[in-house]
Amino acid sequence: MIIYFKKKRLNFRLFNGIASLVMGLISLLSDFQFFFVYAWLILGLLEIGTWYYQNKFQYLQIENNVLTKNSLFPKSIEISEITAIRKYRNSFLIESKEKNIKIYKDVISTASLYQLTDLLNEIQVNNSGASS
Numbered sequence: 001m002i003i004y005f006k007k008k009r010l011n012f013r014l015f016n017g018i019a020s021l022v023m024g025l026i027s028l029l030s031d032f033q034f035f036f037v038y039a040w041l042i043l044g045l046l047e048i049g050t051w052y053y054q055n056k057f058q059y060l061q062i063e064n065n066v067l068t069k070n071s072l073f074p075k076s077i078e079i080s081e082i083t084a085i086r087k088y089r090n091s092f093l094i095e096s097k098e099k100n101i102k103i104y105k106d107v108i109s110t111a112s113l114y115q116l117t118d119l120l121n122e123i124q125v126n127n128s129g130a131s132s
Contacts, residue, residue, distance in 0.1 A: 001111040001119070003060035010055055017047030059108060062119065067094065067101070075101050083127060085120050092120060 024040030057070040068076040078094050086093040092103040105113060 001062040001115065002058050003062070004058050004109045005054055005107055006109050010051060011049055013051040013054065015018050017044050017049075017051055018045055020044030050128055059112075060103065068081070069101050069103065075099060079099055079123060080126060082123060082125055084125060085123065087120075092116075094120075 020040050021044030024037055024044055025042055027037040052071075059070060061068045061070065062079075065079045066076050068074050069080060074102050077094060081096040081098075082094055083094075083097060084095040086095070090105050092105070094101045094103065103116070108116065
């Protein structure tokens with residue numbers, strides 16, 4: 001199962017990257033100050049690179065009973081090792097003995113948020129080894 005980013009978020013990131021590249025190219029062609037030209041170009045390339053990564057891998061993947069939050073340094077938790085699921089207004093905090101993963105609801109598409117909420121409601125929390 002894949003939990004998708006909101007399309008609006010991805011489209012904004014792509015637009016922002018393209019706009020930064022255009023600003024850098026305009027600055028380059030108009031012989032603007034040297035530092036600002038490269039700053040705009042680098043910023044634009046980083047935004048487009050981030051958009052590509054997020055568009056390809058999306059926010060969360062749940063495969064083979066492993067929940068993975070995709071980022072520059074992905075975090076994974078096996079579903080059988082989950083000791084607590086804390087539900088907050090804008091996020092979920094999934095805890096295991098060794099790791100915690102915070103999942104922000106604001107960045108998830110509506111259909112994926114319903115799927116994730118249903119999945120988290122079905123998970124049997126493993127309290128073995130938890131201190132009281």
